[in-house]
Amino acid sequence: MNGDEACCEGALAAGCRFFAGYPITPATEIAESMSRRLPQLGGIFIQMEDEIASMAAILGASWGGVKSMTSTSGPGFSLMMENIGLGICTETPCVVCNVQRAGPSTGLPTSVGQGDVMQARWGSHGHYEIIALCPSSPQQMFDMTIRAFNFSEYYRLPVMILADEVIGHMNERVIIPREDEIEIVNRRKPSVSREDYLPYKADADGIAPMANCGDGYRIHVTGLTHDDRGYPAMNAEAQEQMVSRLVDKIRNNREKIISTNNLFLDDAEVVVVSYGISARSSMQAVRNARNEGIKAGLITLETIWPFPEELIRNVARQAKAMIMAEINGGQMVLELERCACGACPVSLVSNYGGAIIHPNLILNAISKAAKGKT
Amino acid sequence: MTTSKAVKNVPPHPMDSLLRTERIPHIWCPGCGIGTVFSAVISAIKNTGWDPNSIAVVSGIGCTGRMAGYIRLDSFHTTHGRAIPFATGLKLARPQTKIVVVSGDGDLFAIGGNHFIHAARRNMDMTVICVNNLNYGMTGGQQAPSTPLGAKTTTSVNGAPEEPFNFSYLASACGATYVARWTAMQVRSLRSSISEALEKRGFSFVEVITPCPSSFGRRNRMGSALEMLKFYQGRSVIRGDIDPKDASMDIDKEIVVGKFVDIERPTFLDHYEKFNRQQMPQWRSLHGDSQKAR
Numbered sequence: 001m002n003g004d005e006a007c008c009e010g011a012l013a014a015g016c017r018f019f020a021g022y023p024i025t026p027a028t029e030i031a032e033s034m035s036r037r038l039p040q041l042g043g044i045f046i047q048m049e050d051e052i053a054s055m056a057a058i059l060g061a062s063w064g065g066v067k068s069m070t071s072t073s074g075p076g077f078s079l080m081m082e083n084i085g086l087g088i089c090t091e092t093p094c095v096v097c098n099v100q101r102a103g104p105s106t107g108l109p110t111s112v113g114q115g116d117v118m119q120a121r122w123g124s125h126g127h128y129e130i131i132a133l134c135p136s137s138p139q140q141m142f143d144m145t146i147r148a149f150n151f152s153e154y155y156r157l158p159v160m161i162l163a164d165e166v167i168g169h170m171n172e173r174v175i176i177p178r179e180d181e182i183e184i185v186n187r188r189k190p191s192v193s194r195e196d197y198l199p200y201k202a203d204a205d206g207i208a209p210m211a212n213c214g215d216g217y218r219i220h221v222t223g224l225t226h227d228d229r230g231y232p233a234m235n236a237e238a239q240e241q242m243v244s245r246l247v248d249k250i251r252n253n254r255e256k257i258i259s260t261n262n263l264f265l266d267d268a269e270v271v272v273v274s275y276g277i278s279a280r281s282s283m284q285a286v287r288n289a290r291n292e293g294i295k296a297g298l299i300t301l302e303t304i305w306p307f308p309e310e311l312i313r314n315v316a317r318q319a320k321a322m323i324m325a326e327i328n329g330g331q332m333v334l335e336l337e338r339c340a341c342g343a344c345p346v347s348l349v350s351n352y353g354g355a356i357i358h359p360n361l362i363l364n365a366i367s368k369a370a371k372g373k374t
Numbered sequence: 375m376t377t378s379k380a381v382k383n384v385p386p387h388p389m390d391s392l393l394r395t396e397r398i399p400h401i402w403c404p405g406c407g408i409g410t411v412f413s414a415v416i417s418a419i420k421n422t423g424w425d426p427n428s429i430a431v432v433s434g435i436g437c438t439g440r441m442a443g444y445i446r447l448d449s450f451h452t453t454h455g456r457a458i459p460f461a462t463g464l465k466l467a468r469p470q471t472k473i474v475v476v477s478g479d480g481d482l483f484a485i486g487g488n489h490f491i492h493a494a495r496r497n498m499d500m501t502v503i504c505v506n507n508l509n510y511g512m513t514g515g516q517q518a519p520s521t522p523l524g525a526k527t528t529t530s531v532n533g534a535p536e537e538p539f540n541f542s543y544l545a546s547a548c549g550a551t552y553v554a555r556w557t558a559m560q561v562r563s564l565r566s567s568i569s570e571a572l573e574k575r576g577f578s579f580v581e582v583i584t585p586c587p588s589s590f591g592r593r594n595r596m597g598s599a600l601e602m603l604k605f606y607q608g609r610s611v612i613r614g615d616i617d618p619k620d621a622s623m624d625i626d627k628e629i630v631v632g633k634f635v636d637i638e639r640p641t642f643l644d645h646y647e648k649f650n651r652q653q654m655p656q657w658r659s660l661h662g663d664s665q666k667a668r
Contacts, residue, residue, distance in 0.1 A: 018467055020459075039650035044466045046642075048459060049492040056456040056489075057463030060432070063450065064467025086453050213448040213464060214471055216427045220394065220443060222451035231397060232443060232451075 003138040003167040004029035004071075006174045007097055008037060010145030011069050013182055016095070017043035018068035020057035022050055022076060025109045026165040027099035030071035051076035055083035058094045063221065065212035067149055069095040073165075074103045074116055078123070084158050085124030086223045088246060091156035091200070091208065093187055095148045098160060099168040100276075102327075102353025112165040113353035114276055115328040120160050121305055127243055129250035131257055132160040132305040134275040138172045144302070150185035151257065155249055156207060162304060164327070166277040166356055190217065198228040200242075206249035254306045261300040264290065268297025270369045271315055273336055274325040275301040277356050282325045285362035294370045307335045316340035321369035325349045325362050345369070389416045392426065394446050401440055403511075405599025407558035407584025411505050412441055414561060414582075415476065418568035419447075422472075429472045432461040434481035436512045437586075438505040441476045455486030458493045461500050469643055472572065473500040479520040480510045483539055487519070494548035494577045496642040501571045501578045504541060507586035508625075515589025522625050526593045538623070541581050546618035546635045551576035553618060553635035558584040559607035560631065567633060576641050583610075583629060 001009070007030050011019075019034040021027075035045040044061075048054040051072050058068035072080060077098045087094060098120065102113030116123075120132045131151050133144045144161055152159040190197050190209040199219050202208045211217035224232040225239045233242075250257065261279075263286060265271065270289070274282040279300040289296035299315065301308065312335075316322060321344055324333035333348045340346050349357060349365045387393070393416070402408050419429060426447055433442035435454035442449040448471075452460045457475045465473045475482075482490050482504050493500070509527050510516040516529040520541070524533040542555045552574040554567035564582060571578035585591055585602035596602045609625055614632035621630040640648075648654045 018463065020463060039646075044646070046462070046466060048462075049488050052456065053459035053462070053489050053492070056452065056459035057466075059452075060450070060460040060463025060465075061467035062463075063448075064464045064471070066467035068463065068467070082453055083456060086456075213430050213450075214427060214468055218427070218446055218448055220449045220451070222443065223453055224451065231394075 001138060001174050002029065002169055002171045003135065003141040003163060004099065004169070005033050006138040006141040007071065007145050007161065007163070008033035009174070009176060010142040011095065011149065012037055012041060013176065013179070014067065014146040014149035015184055016067045016069050016149060017041065018058065018061040018066045019043070019045050019070065020048050020054040020061070020068070021070045021072065022048055022054050024073045024076045026101055026168045027071045027073045027097065029168070030097060030099070051079040052082060055080040055096070059083060059087050059090070059092045062092045062094045063213045065214070067093070067153070069097065071097040071099065073099050073101045074113070075106060077116055077119065081124040085126060087158040088124065088128045088130070089223050090221050091210070091246070092158065093152040093156050094158045095145065095152055096158050096160050097145070098162055100162060100164045108354050110165070111354045112277060112327055112356055114164055114278065114326050115331070115353060117162060117304060117328070118331045120162055127247070129247045130160060130305050131155065131157065131250065131303065132162050134162050134301055134304045135167055136276050136279045136300060137167065138170060138174050141167060142174050142176065146182060150183065153185045153187045154207065155253070156187065156210060162276065164276045194218065199230040200226060201228040202245055202249070206245060206252060250306060257303055258306055258308045259302040260308050260311060261302055263298040263300070265297045265299070265315065267295050269295040269320040270323065270366050271297045271299060271319045272323045272325060272362060272366065273299045273301065273312070275304055275332070278325045278327055281357045281359045282362050284359035285366060288359065288363050289366045292367070294366060296366050296370075301332070304332065307339070309339045312336060312339035313341065313343070316343040319344050320372070321345045321347065323347050323349060323362065323365050323369060325357055327351060327353050327357065389413065389420070392416050392420060392446050394444055397444055400444055402437060403588040405585060405587040406437070407507060407582070407586070407603070408438055408441065408505055410558045410561060411503065411564070411582050411584060412444070414565045414568055415441070415474065415503060416445065418565050418572055419474070421569055422572055424472060428470060429474065430464060431474050431476060432457045432464065433475065434477040434486060436478040436481045436510065437507070438476055438478040439481060455481055455484070455489065457481065458486060458489040458502065462493060462498050465498060465500055466643070474572070475500055475502045477504065478511070479504055479506040479508070479541065480518045483541060483544070484519045491544070491548045494545055494550045494579070497549060497551060497576045497639050499576055499641045499643065501574070501580070503568065504579070504581045505584050506541065506581055507584045507590060509586060509590040511586045511589055515586070515593060525590070527590070528593070540621070540623045542579070542621050542623065542634055543618045545579040549577065549639065550579045550635060551637050551639050552578035554633040555581040555583070555621065555623070555631050557603070557606040557610050557629065557631060558582055559603045560610070570633070570636070576639055
């Protein structure tokens with residue numbers, strides 16, 4: 001199956017029973033698969049009037065106690081930003097899959113891009129932390145969609161899957177495990193009475209138990225800055241307290257959230273860092289470099305946000321050079337430079353979208369870096 | 375919008391069980407019509423006798439949007455214009471919950487206009503109550519899609535150059551199953567219309583013309599809140615069961631009030647379940663077309 005279909009199957013395996021979306025290339029197949037599959041499982045598929053409404057609807061459904069998701073591509077992702085912010089602020093579990101194409105604007109609707117990684121980070125206004133996963137195969141689309149739901153339910157936020165056109169449309173073998181082999185996480189429910197329940201009072205791990213609509217707790221949920229009761233609190237102290245919690249629940253748990261796939265790192269002198277389809281090009285380049293006797297290594301970012309700062313810092317101290325391969329003008333390379341912090345030279349192999357990066361371009365950069373030229 | 379300290383030693387109010395009393399006093403200005411609508415909504419909800427845990431209130435942004443914060447039910451204060459799509463997701467996830475959307479004219483019909491027309495078209499089972507105060511109150515009185523042609527607001531100091539919407543006509547044209555309009559002075563009729571709307575299956579809509587003395591009234595020299603209320607009531611003509619397109623909403627001539635639509639139509643979920651259980655015929659034969667679909 002292709003990556004889009006794998007995303008749908010992963011969502012269903014994770015327990016998703018509500019999908020709201022709007023057609024957009026190259027993510028349409030996720031919506032189409034959902035519209036076929038959800039009714040078979042007693043779930044709801046609805047095609048909304050736009051992506052703004054789709055994002056609003058999945059938040060509503062999540063508060064109704066049903067795991068929910070939407071999927072889109074760049075133009076729709078831009079429209080979703082407003083309600084992604086609402087989801088962050090109200091701590092609403094849900095999943096947003098962005099199958100990236102080349103932008104800006106309508107750009108190249110049917111061709112690959114990876115230009116939305118920074119938008120995913122802070123595309124909605126205000127300050128917050130997110131979790132974003134980057135699949136680099138249809139199998140990972142399946143696996144990471146489940147992981148995205150588990151993270152969203154546990155940490156209570158919209159979790160993003162940043163796929164790309166090639167991963168979405170590529171057909172590969174996908175192994176779907178037996179139901180009892182799939183780990184499923186569900187949101188923590190309050191254990192106290194209605195009188196004692198504070199909807200935004202966090203447990204020791206920074207996460208507040210969540211009462212759904214209809215559970216009898218008569219919750220108030222607002223996108224205004226709010227206190228533990230969920231009531232608007234219009235002052236700087238309340239803002240500091242609320243945003244600290246939104247940020248800390250991710251930052252303090254980043255070791256549990258971050259995952260990378262590391263190849264030949266033990267003795268690598270030139271380390272390529274990449275994600276999504278570009279990580280596949282990079283893997284070929286690194287293997288070719290090894291065949292040529294160059295000590296090359298690869299870090300594939302499975303979690304692109306939070307960024308694996310500690311790992312990059314450590315690797316940069318040992319490596320001769322690091323290279324970022326990505327399909328945009330250089331976005332994650334900024335993070336790489338920040339974390340390498342001058343410990344080794346950092347360079348970029350990229351294009352602006354429309355085609356994947358040929359492994360030879362990355363191989364050339366590896367060869368140059370190995371010779372000390374960047 | 376005002377803030378003041380909590381009031382102590384106030385005797386209990388009959389609606390206290392449905393109020394978040396710890397959040398009172400509210401932010402609404404003296405003379406604002408939202409309070410009247412709020413109390414009509416609460417008493418209508420109380421009169422249904424429904425389990426309070428089976429009702430949810432969803433609002434957008436603006437003065438009326440704050441209603442959700444004062445009602446002791448599951449309540450959601452969402453983003454500007456997006457109350458209806460949020461409510462759509464909530465309803466489909468929990469069909470057993472009764473959904474009430476309360477918001478202002480700017481929220482529902484300017485920034486949220488597209489969502490309104492599609493929810494009405496789908497016949498999403500919810501009650502939408504629009505507090506129409508003819509301007510944007512929260513931000514200090516700007517031109518809205520309801521502002522009468524020529525009226526002064528902070529963004530139309532020489533008079534609004536646009537013609538306003540007729541919301542009730544729009545709602546009926548989009549397929550709402552229940553449509554009524556009252557002014558905030560006609561409290562009993564308003565309350566009974568809200569009750570009927572709550573009991574209605576499908577997309578029901580109640581519009582309330584309310585005074586905004588602090589902004590719209592002041593800039594247009596309409597006098598006190600009471601004078602505004604009397605003015606709107608004086609212009610209103612009760613004409614139930616007329617064609618909604620004739621239910622004119624023209625504060626310079628006449629404000630037609632009454633119940634304009636009360637029909638039955640299958641909801642989104644009715645159709646969704648039937649089609650997905652293969653209980654509906656193919657669409658060509660559904661519409662009486664005997665020719666075979668090619």
